[in-house]
Amino acid sequence: MKEKREGGIEAPTRHAIDWQSPDFYDRDKLNAELERVFDVCHGCRRCVSLCDSFPTLFDLIDESETMEVDGVDKKDYQKVADQCYLCDMCYMTKCPYVPPHEWEIDFPHLMLRAKAVKFRENGASPRDKLLSNTDLVGGLATIPVVDITVNALNRNATVRGIMEKAGIHKDAIVPTYDSKTMRKRVAPLARNLSPEPANGTTGKVALFTTCYGNYNSPELGEDFFHVFQKNGIHIEVVGKERCCGMPKMELGDLDSVRRAKEENIPQLLAMVEQGFDLIAPVPSCVLMFKQELPLLFPDDPDVAKVRDAFYDPFEYLMLRHKAGKLNTDFTQPLGDISYHVACHLRVQNIGLKTAELLRLVPDTNVAPEQRCSGHDGTYAVKVETHDKAVKIGRPVAKKVKQANADHFASDCPMAASHIAKLADVDKPIHPMTLLRKAYGL
Known part of the structure; x- marks a missing residue:
């Protein structure tokens, strides 16, 4: 049954991605759908302030002989898709024509289809x-x-x-690596706690460390363990894992996404069947399991079980708080926090749970900034798109600079580093690190 919003208007819904159908990869059929959707976008233009896909599209149209979509060379359609990094913000916050509207516009997943066709035809560099x-x-x-x-x-x-x-911009931030990975660091921290179910949560969680968390930000795992154990939540790492598949999906390599799914889902499902809920420290990875994989594999019951057990970590803690199970014995105020809300967190439709929780700390003010950083993991790293990522990120960086807060934080470490460099502020801090600090741990 479809959810109803006020006034009887149906809430947006998402169709499964029919990526294993031969028609999905038919270039002519793809171009026909691109032309249809681009024509709607041309008449609307509400999304022009988002990523560079829309300015690219509108420039192609406005500079064509007809100044309509039919004047654009179909070979140039791919230029629009190349600028899309699947943040989903056009679908979730701007487009009035998403399903169940009769026009059924799903711009991000159409761009995914274009990427997949390009990858199948040409591979990747x-x-x-x-x-x-x-x-x-x-x-x-x-x-x-x-x-x-x-x-x-x-x-x-x-x-x-x-x-x-070799194609990696000289000014782009590249992550540091640490031989003492998150998985190595957190093993000694695990201790047996008696889980207490509350408000739909089991009281014990399995941490999917993610590639970035494990290799590039391993100290964050210690923060997760200390905070969750402070709240009486039993926490362990997932027994075995590989990349969630998001980087391959953004490339259009859906077969690699399938292979990652086939390795990860059995491991995650085993934890779920042992009574664990699931969390991850990076919003993109949470989104992959909560939304993208279920849409790519809608008939896989194991994917659905993992989806239903997956939570954003602050969403999880706030569910515990609603049930009166969150430890609010904070000992350290945090002052002013400029908080960037990552796009892949916004599109989960859970609200600003990170900001809500941090505001529970006495003498703490949180100012959310809800604009895209433009980073996207690789978009800001590539030579051909780095300058565009900088342009997209400048507005939020300007806000962060003007805030002159005690801390700058974001749930996405990559977005945070990109913004901090543009804003010329101190090293960003993860909200879970701030929460640990508030507990005095």
Whole structure:
């Protein structure tokens, strides 16, 4: 049964992605759908302030002979898709024609289809294959001593110049690597707690560390363990994991997404069947399991079970708070926090749970900034899109700079680093790290 909003208007709904159908990859059928949707977008233009897909589309139209979509060379349609990084914000916040509207516009998933067709026809460049293979890169770069060498090379101007020739912008922030990964750090922290179910939660969670968390931000795992154990929540890491598949999906490599699913879902399902809820420290990975995989594999009951057990970590803690189970014995005020709300968190439709929880800390003010950072994991790293990522991120960076807060935080570490550099502020801090600080742990 479809949910009804006030006034009897049906809430937006999302159709499954029919990516295993031959028609999905038919270039002529794709172009026909792109032309139909682009014509609607041309007459609306509400999304022009979002990513660069829409300015690219409108420039193609306005500079054509007819100044309509029929004047645009269909070969140029791909230029629009190349600027989409699947943030979903046009679907969730701007477009009035999403299903169940009769026009059924799902711009992000149409762009995904265009990416998938391009990938099937042409494959991907060595650079894009490498950037999206986070397991391989992270595994190699976190070998002891190798991590120190990699980090030093990434800071070297000469090396960065060589990397730029390979397609990685010399000014882009690249993550550091740590041989003491999150999975290595958190194992000694686990201790047996008696879980107490409350408000739909089981009281024990399995942490999917994610590629970025495991290889690039391992200390964050310690913050998660201390905060959740402070709240009497039993926490363990998922037994085995690989990349959630989001980088491959953004590339259009859906077969690789399937292979990642086939490795991750059994591991996650095993935890669910042991009574665990699931969390992850990066919003994109949470979104992958809560939305994208269920839409790619709508008939897989195991994917659905994992979806239903997956939570944003602050969503989880606020559910516990509603049930009176959150420890609010905070000992350290946090002052003013400029808080960037990541796009992949906004589109989960759970509200600003991170801000709500941090506001429970006495003498703490949280100012959310709800504009895209433009980073997207790889978009800000590539030579051809780095400057566009900077342009997209400047408005939120300006707000962060003007706020002059005690802390700048975001649930997405990559977005946070990008914004902090543009705003020229101190190193960003993850909200879970702030929460641990508030507990005095």
